[in-house]
């Protein structure tokens with residue numbers, strides 16, 4: 001084993017959470033290195049749909065909504081900054097969301113939620129709409145239009161974040177699987193192959209793999225597989241994100257349309273299945289019949305970092321003074337990443353965060369009961 005010099009911050013995992021955390025820490029003037037097991041931004045963060053808003057806001061905790069709202073406020077400026085600095089456009093797309101329901105009570109609850117979040121919400125009847133491709137929905141469907149909900153082209157965002165991180169002096173080690181080992185009863189160090197690294201602050205952003213990186217402890221993080229399809233029509237067929245129950249369509253700026261997604265508990269297997277492909281294609285064509293003649297360009301799967309308590313862990317570990325967790329963002333990792341990164345950086349630098357940190361703390365006893 002070789003021991004390298006101490007550094008200020010080591011971030012383990014190079015998905016959206018690791019990249020944004022590293023950038024926030026660097027903006028605070030700290031020296032930051034990222035260790036990524038394979039290549040930057042190729043796991044859940046690549047596989048996601050990039051919707052910047054909750055799919056099911058009425059089921060979301062206040063803690064999650066706080067982070068999502070922060071992301072919604074900060075993405076336009078972040079996307080612009082990345083575009084200008086790197087030349088890579090992450091395609092922030094304020095296309096709005098149409099959330100479909102047949103339940104008037106649900107529409108009223110959604111109106112209340114939108115008011116609390118300072119978001120506009122207009123209720124339309126199915127007969128009033130004019131999309132380029134006509135949605136196949138019943139006459140009693142209510143369309144809850146949320147014009148402020150946007151999306152981001154996540155693979156491009158990741159490329160832009162990667163380039164930007166290098167530009168501002170973050171060191172990135174790819175093909176470098178890391179694990180945490182004890183340095184003392186209350187501090188950890190990072191082992192990468194036969195090298196040991198010590199750091200003032202270690203931030204665990206390992207997504208669905210986070211519990212494997214911290215051996216000997218049951219972290220409340222598990223992989224939840226999600227599969228998606230993308231259609232490539234010759235001309236745009238959809239203007240808004242459309243959420244219909246557990247299925248959604250996302251339009252890209254270039255006209256491509258994503259159909260998502262499955263929610264499967266099957267461990268670390270992320271092989272896309274034919275059954276899921278047929279189901280996602282069928283649901284997409286049911287909702288937007290013009291897709292029936294459009295080729296499917298790609299089908300893929302990713303592993304979301306799920307938690308039993310449905311709220312991410314963004315905190316200092318109670319037993320290790322130099323370990324921080326920023327993981328477990330499940331279906332909202334993109335929406336939450338700017339707020340989560342801000343919070344972790346504030347905890348590390350000792351500045352007062354603009355978001356309340358309490359809901360994201362980690363209590364090992366609570367986790368043992370949940371797991």
Ligand SMILES: Cc1cc2nc3c(=O)[nH]c(=O)nc-3n(C[C@H](O)[C@H](O)[C@H](O)COP(=O)(O)OP(=O)(O)OC[C@H]3O[C@@H](n4cnc5c(N)ncnc54)[C@H](O)[C@@H]3O)c2cc1C
Nearest residue numbers: 013015017037045048049050051178207226332333334335
């Ligand atoms: C199908 C699908 C659709 C989604 N849609 C949306 C959406 O529309 N909007 C939204 O906000 N969110 C969405 N999500 C959720 C979002 O993608 C995730 O919450 C987010 O990407 C999690 O980011 P992360 O950086 O924590 O994890 P990841 O992107 O998985 O990154 C973790 C990284 O850690 C690395 N790693 C693992 N082990 C080690 C190790 N030992 N050493 C070093 N590195 C290691 C991995 O290789 C990986 O690169 C979706 C997810 C899926 C799967």
